[in-house]
Amino acid sequence: MKLKSIQPVKGLADFVESFWMIRNDSAESKEIIVLPDGRFDIIFSATANEPFHATLRGLDTHPHQGVVPGQVTMFAVSFKLLAIEYLLDIKMAAVLNEGQRLPDGFWNMGPHDLEDFEGFCEKISATMLDRIESDIDNRKKELFDLIYASNGTLTVHELSDRVAWSRRQINRYFNEQFGLSLKAYCNIFRFKASLQQIKAGRLFPELNFADQTHFIKEIKKFSGVVPKELAKNQNGRFILLSDAL
Template sequence: MNDIEYKVLKPNNLLSDFVESFWMLKNSSQNNKNVVILPDGRFDIIFTLKDKKIFHTTLRGLDTTPNKAIISANTTFFAVSFKLLAIEYLIGNKVDLLLNKGVFLSSAFGNITKDDLKDFNVFCEKISLHLTSLISPKIDTRKQKLFDLIYNSNGTLSVKELSEKVFWSSRQINRYFNQTFGISLKAYCTIFRFKISLMDIKKGKLFPELNFTDQTHFIKEVKKMSGVTPKELSKNENDRFILLSIMSK
């Protein structure tokens, strides 16, 4: 990652239920960087500027499998990574048809232009003001509590446990997840638990920590999400697993 510049900022308290982070990825070199995108339980709006003139905005849905990608030479990415509650109460779009892919946005989201990709802090301030103005005043407290439980438990609670804690039937929750996000609640929790496990894998801890049944189950889930075993993932040869590479040590 020597040729790649990366920055991340957390949102203010008003946006904390909806935004996971703001981030910048910049490849100022003349060489493309081949990477693998790993599932991380977020959806993103990404603003891309190539060669200081080609500008576009992409809405990317949830990833459920590893995807090969290229960080193009002379390209800057500024992005907002959203928590799931934002789909209904901030963005107003469903992303059920965007699993493992993205779509170009035809209009300028948040009035962001290529000139806003010159300064990351200024970008974060501008997009934060826009997102704050979009927050719906009527939020279903069951959904708010559900997502809090998922995130705070690192995806380790079962569907039954989550259903009982928020007084919402498992069937209704799964219908909501499938219709809005394109996956079941259980599938999402598996993704989120995998993401949290990456911190241990990066430290060389190649054994289960987060309520995996056993070592075999852990290896199977990691391989499903990354395409490789925990041992291979921890080596991260050539920094190709981008999420692992940019995680704090």
């Protein structure tokens, strides 16, 4: 199974986390566990038995089991949350932990676009650059910049103070748009950031967890296993869609 990712051009950096592809040329499917990564995805795919289609995948708040079918090609965009309002103009709360089939011809993408990953990235980047709204709320941009820069370790109170936006208003925005609270989202993002240290064998808290017990509890909550087992990643079964563990 081949995995590859490409970073977005500068003009999309506030909205797109990465482009990624999975290609399984084998006839055999592969079972995986998809871990929460604080992003949402639009996935374009086709298999030997299923025609080309596009799927919107919402935020995940817990690990879920999945299957990469045999003879499948998937090209996708992993989005940052700011894209929901200023690029797609949708609310993700309805698809929390769910997927939704998108209309045929979405963004003028078709089966031939799965033949060249770099070409796919260029084409869909041009489409998105034409769609970005210009009147972005600076409080929201600053809020997400702080969450990402701090790897989700800042408290809701600290984030609220820094962007001069009340905690009540922020949480209303998060719940209406994304279907979860700001704190819940920060915990997911902190988990994602912890994966690199776990992969390196550092099985202790580094990102503002209260203690070792809290660290283990949070890792198990979002992966289903304790840090030691996650670090082993036997058979490569744990995967972040936007960044393979």
